[in-house]
Amino acid sequence: MNHQELYELANSARRRSYAPYSHFTVGAALLTKSGKVYLGCNVENAAYGAVMCAERTAFFTAICEGERDFAAIAIAGGREGEAGDVCAPCGICRQVMAEFCDKDFEVILGSNEGVKVYSLDEILPLSFTKENL
Ligand code: THU
Numbered sequence: 001m002n003h004q005e006l007y008e009l010a011n012s013a014r015r016r017s018y019a020p021y022s023h024f025t026v027g028a029a030l031l032t033k034s035g036k037v038y039l040g041c042n043v044e045n046a047a048y049g050a051v052m053c054a055e056r057t058a059f060f061t062a063i064c065e066g067e068r069d070f071a072a073i074a075i076a077g078g079r080e081g082e083a084g085d086v087c088a089p090c091g092i093c094r095q096v097m098a099e100f101c102d103k104d105f106e107v108i109l110g111s112n113e114g115v116k117v118y119s120l121d122e123i124l125p126l127s128f129t130k131e132n133l
Contacts, residue, residue, distance in 0.1 A: 003117055006031055006074040007110035013039035013054065014076045014084070020044060026054035026077035026087055030062055033069040038062040042077075055093040059100065072106035073097070074115070085111050094124040 006029045014027025021044050028040040040058030044051045055073060062070070078084025086109045089097070097105060103121035110116075 001031055001035065001037065003072075003074070003106075003108050003115045004110075006037070006072060007076060007108055007115050009037055009039060010054075010074040010076040010108075010110070011084075013041045013058075017041040017054070017080075018043045019080060021046075021048065021051075023080040024077065025080050025084075026075065028054040028058040028076075029074045030055075030058040030070060031072045031074075032062065032067050033071045036062075036067070038065070038067070053090060053093050055089050056096050059093075059096055063100070068100065070101050070105060072108055072117075074108040074110060076110055083112050086116070088123070094120070095127075098124055098127045098129050 009029035010027045014025050017025035019025050019042055026042040030038045038058045038061050040054045042054045075087050076084055077087030097120050101120055105120040107118045108115050
């Protein structure tokens with residue numbers, strides 16, 4: 001599974017997004033070290049605080065299936081009906097990544113122009129993790 005293929009899976013999950021309030025649709029594809037992929041999309045709610053991001057949907061689904069070792073996540077997002085530009089993960093999702101992933105976990109951000117790959121350490125430097133407790 002290469003970076004572009006994982007991004008395309010994120011785009012397919014984006015089509016299942018439920019975003020009637022923000023009209024901003026996001027999909028994520030989370031790759032385990034054993035090669036399995038878990039998808040997620042954002043799921044909104046009339047009570048805005050109940051909104052769940054695509055990335056955490058994918059993580060929590062995978063965790064619930066017993067997965068603990070993750071290699072990469074690809075994220076595809078943008079305004080509903082538009083191709084989508086680079087969609088960087090929110091701070092809460094980065095913190096969830098830091099709970100379960102090593103610093104070299106790959107975060108793949110895509111757009112029409114292709115994909116760019118960042119390490120978790122690059123996008124969440126000086127993080128607070130279980131090592132601090
Ligand atoms: N959203 C995500 O799913 N992931 C992100 O990393 C950024 C934001 C969703 C949450 C909400 O449904 C919509 O995008 C607008 O914030």
